[in-house]
Amino acid sequence: MTDFTMTTDADGVATIVWDTVGKSMNVMTLVAWDDLEALVDQVLADDAIKGAIITSGKPGSFAGGMDLNVIAQMKDMAGDNPAKGLFDGIMNAHRIMRKIERAGMDPKTNKGGKPFVAALPGTALGIGLEIPLSCHRIIAADNPKAKIGLPEIMVGIFPGAGGTTRLSRKLGAMAASPLLLEGKLNDPVKAKAAGVVDEVVPADELLSAAKAWVLSEPNIVKPWDEKGYKMPGGTPYHPAGFMTFVGASAMVNGKTQGVYPAAKALLSAVYEGAMVPFDTALKIEARWFTNVLMNPSSSAMIRSLFINKEALEKGANRPEAPDQKVKKVGVIGAGMMGAGIALVSALAGIEVVLIDSTQEAADKGKSYTTAHLDKGIARKKVTEDKKEAVLGLINATTDYDALKGCDLIVEAVFEDVGVKAEVTAKVQAATGPDCIFATNTSTLPITELAKASADPEKFIGIHFFSPVDKMLLVEIIKGKETGDVAVAKALDYVRQIKKTPIVVNDERFFYANRCIIPYINEGIRMVKEGVEPALIENAAKLVGMPLGPLQLVDETSVDLGVKIAKATKAAVGDAYPDGEVDEVLFWMFDQKRLGRKSNAGFYTYDDKGKRLGLWDGLGAQYPVADEQPDLITVQHRLLFAQVLEAVRALEEGVLEDIREGDVGAILGWGFAPWSGGPFSWLDIIGTPYAAERCDQLTEEFGARFTTPALLREMADKGQEFYKRFGAAAQAA
Ligand code: NAD
Numbered sequence: 001m002t003d004f005t006m007t008t009d010a011d012g013v014a015t016i017v018w019d020t021v022g023k024s025m026n027v028m029t030l031v032a033w034d035d036l037e038a039l040v041d042q043v044l045a046d047d048a049i050k051g052a053i054i055t056s057g058k059p060g061s062f063a064g065g066m067d068l069n070v071i072a073q074m075k076d077m078a079g080d081n082p083a084k085g086l087f088d089g090i091m092n093a094h095r096i097m098r099k100i101e102r103a104g105m106d107p108k109t110n111k112g113g114k115p116f117v118a119a120l121p122g123t124a125l126g127i128g129l130e131i132p133l134s135c136h137r138i139i140a141a142d143n144p145k146a147k148i149g150l151p152e153i154m155v156g157i158f159p160g161a162g163g164t165t166r167l168s169r170k171l172g173a174m175a176a177s178p179l180l181l182e183g184k185l186n187d188p189v190k191a192k193a194a195g196v197v198d199e200v201v202p203a204d205e206l207l208s209a210a211k212a213w214v215l216s217e218p219n220i221v222k223p224w225d226e227k228g229y230k231m232p233g234g235t236p237y238h239p240a241g242f243m244t245f246v247g248a249s250a251m252v253n254g255k256t257q258g259v260y261p262a263a264k265a266l267l268s269a270v271y272e273g274a275m276v277p278f279d280t281a282l283k284i285e286a287r288w289f290t291n292v293l294m295n296p297s298s299s300a301m302i303r304s305l306f307i308n309k310e311a312l313e314k315g316a317n318r319p320e321a322p323d324q325k326v327k328k329v330g331v332i333g334a335g336m337m338g339a340g341i342a343l344v345s346a347l348a349g350i351e352v353v354l355i356d357s358t359q360e361a362a363d364k365g366k367s368y369t370t371a372h373l374d375k376g377i378a379r380k381k382v383t384e385d386k387k388e389a390v391l392g393l394i395n396a397t398t399d400y401d402a403l404k405g406c407d408l409i410v411e412a413v414f415e416d417v418g419v420k421a422e423v424t425a426k427v428q429a430a431t432g433p434d435c436i437f438a439t440n441t442s443t444l445p446i447t448e449l450a451k452a453s454a455d456p457e458k459f460i461g462i463h464f465f466s467p468v469d470k471m472l473l474v475e476i477i478k479g480k481e482t483g484d485v486a487v488a489k490a491l492d493y494v495r496q497i498k499k500t501p502i503v504v505n506d507e508r509f510f511y512a513n514r515c516i517i518p519y520i521n522e523g524i525r526m527v528k529e530g531v532e533p534a535l536i537e538n539a540a541k542l543v544g545m546p547l548g549p550l551q552l553v554d555e556t557s558v559d560l561g562v563k564i565a566k567a568t569k570a571a572v573g574d575a576y577p578d579g580e581v582d583e584v585l586f587w588m589f590d591q592k593r594l595g596r597k598s599n600a601g602f603y604t605y606d607d608k609g610k611r612l613g614l615w616d617g618l619g620a621q622y623p624v625a626d627e628q629p630d631l632i633t634v635q636h637r638l639l640f641a642q643v644l645e646a647v648r649a650l651e652e653g654v655l656e657d658i659r660e661g662d663v664g665a666i667l668g669w670g671f672a673p674w675s676g677g678p679f680s681w682l683d684i685i686g687t688p689y690a691a692e693r694c695d696q697l698t699e700e701f702g703a704r705f706t707t708p709a710l711l712r713e714m715a716d717k718g719q720e721f722y723k724r725f726g727a728a729a730q731a732a
Contacts, residue, residue: 334365
């Protein structure tokens with residue numbers, strides 16, 4: 001069995017069908033390259049064959065991309081010179097695609113050769129578009145669900161199998177930049193408008209259109225192989241091209257803050273490649289691609305954002321239990337969170353009963369879905385029929401009897417044990433004994449709340465992040481008595497609503513909030529010490545955090561911080577470590593600077609809520625010290641504050657799988673995605689260095705940086721997190 005097979009019809013048109021064995025979507029492997037080349041050779045050698053169609057055996061898709069494990073294989077196969085292994089592997093792929101592109105033409109005269117056409121039934125991503133780009137024409141079926149593009153940049157690499165060089169030469173650097181630098185995906189019609197595909201035809205005419213084109217004796221010489229080729233929009237030394245590249249460089253550095261190696265490498269490959277002949281440009285692209293693949297950031301990003309994210313979504317940590325797909329969900333509390341939960345559930349086709357204490361509040365919650373769909377209609381993404389159908393799934397009511405038949409409840413009422421207990425009892429009186437009850441609490445222990453339940457085995461935490469429709473992570477929290485069926489139910493539900501789950505145990509603030517609070521606190525603490533606020537904020541951004549800690553307080557609100565501080569102090573008593581932080585936070589509260597919601601916080605805002613800059617009144621209360629710390633010290637304080645909490649969560653068994661710790665950190669609170677997450681970051685810097693740095697930070701700044709015992713032990717043994725816990729994660 002091979003992934004590529006070929007048949008030739010009576011007219012001499014060969015059809016090469018890509019059909020990866022054992023996968024629902026085609027992915028490229030090392031062996032498959034050999035199979036493809038053998039068939040290309042056959043097409044070129046056989047005089048009876050006039051040309052070839054390359055298409056897919058999978059209905060509705062062409063290919064999902066590279067099997068990213070191949071990268072690891074190429075590194076391993078090269079023994080002690082992994083860079084060479086990668087470079088040679090990439091150049092081999094270039095050679096095969098270049099063979100398709102040159103198709104047996106005379107190298108001097110460009111005469112002869114056989115046409116190759118890519119016929120895409122649907123989605124074509126990554127290498128699944130790079131191979132078509134090496135063909136002489138790309139015809140796509142008019143399949144509006146299909147996604148066509150080069151999303152590599154999203155996982156920390158860039159299109160390194162000719163996609164960067166070919167697309168920038170086909171479209172020009174300017175037009176190619178959203179496709180390459182942002183990984184923008186298009187449906188076939190938009191891909192045609194963008195110039196990526198050449199023709200869109202009805203699905204049932206795909207192969208006949210491809211065949212007709214092969215038989216039409218087309219010109220198959222690529223523009224860049226013609227004499228006098230000029231790159232659209234100009235090369236770097238052309239006045240227009242110059243403007244493009246200067247702008248792109250500024251944009252990339254502004255957006256990535258210099259922490260994502262792939263975007264810069266991509267730009268370098270395009271810039272340098274634009275000034276040399278095509279084959280040299282491919283070699284330059286291969287060098288930059290190797291450079292990126294050798295950077296630990298890219299392996300860590302691929303591991304967390306691609307391989308492990310997908311594994312968690314597919315239920316890597318799902319206990320054995322029959323299918324728990326949700327049919328009817330009850331959402332109690334139609335406030336900010338409940339309204340969002342109702343929306344994402346109904347969008348997934350789940351029937352929703354949305355309850356609040358008054359009909360007005362319930363209706364207001366439902367109107368969030370109406371507004372969301374209306375926005376979609378304005379953007380032509382949603383039809384009136386779809387709006388009707390989705391709204392028809394939500395029953396906004398005050399009547400608990402409507403909960404009959406629900407198999408899952410998600411409670412999102414006020415953060416108050418008494419209110420939650422009352423609601424739990426009321427709900428359970430209305431639902432059957434098999435219904436799973438989930439609470440969306442952010443701060444209250446699940447095990448405590450479960451005491452109000454008739455059946456704590458069926459009680460669980462499903463913690464959404466705000467805003468629910470945008471945030472990709474859902475934290476599932478097991479109470480002491482939570483049973484397997486409840487966990488499976490929560491996981492199956494999260495899968496239905498297309499989010500990424502992590503499953504953690506029940507300790508204060510669970511996982512995400514536990515790690516993000518110390519980050520915020522460290523930022524505020526530095527204000528108290530007299531560190532320049534702009535240094536704090538910029539240091540965070542320059543290390544890849546999406547928001548500085550002070551901006552984050554403004555977004556989540558100062559009063560929420562005060563509330564959490566008071567509750568934590570009450571719970572931990574004398575051991576409470578954050579008195580200095582509270583001094584600043586409570587002072588801000590007294591000044592009524594509550595953050596974005598009051599249009600005043602650590603930042604100033606205009607009347608429309610646009611953030612203007614850091615508030616200079618802060619300096620009057622907390623003067624900036626004459627001597628400022630260096631950038632790295634500030635960054636290490638901010639990163640270790642989060643990372644050590646993640647290690648403690650692992651030590652204490654809150655986290656059971658480091659993959660969840662890394663994926664959850666990036667999706668939950670935006671932890672420096674270039675690093676692959678807290679555990680990946682510790683592996684990148686090395687546990688011995690991490691422990692040494694913690695010792696220094698402890699001495700200088702206090703006990704909160706004390707090296708956790710687990711990290712100390714790993715440092716002493718020179719261990720890595722993914723070597724020590726990776727196997728367990730694989731087995732999980
Ligand atoms: P909210 O105040 O916007 O909404 C709460 C809703 O519950 C209100 O509409 C209220 O009328 C309703 N309600 C109160 N008591 C009720 C009762 N007895 N019966 C029916 N409805 C009742 O609050 P929110 O921000 O949506 O938070 C809800 C829950 O989600 C809290 O537990 C909170 O900790 C948690 N949470 C909030 C966030 C966040 O960012 N806001 C994030 C994650 C989790």
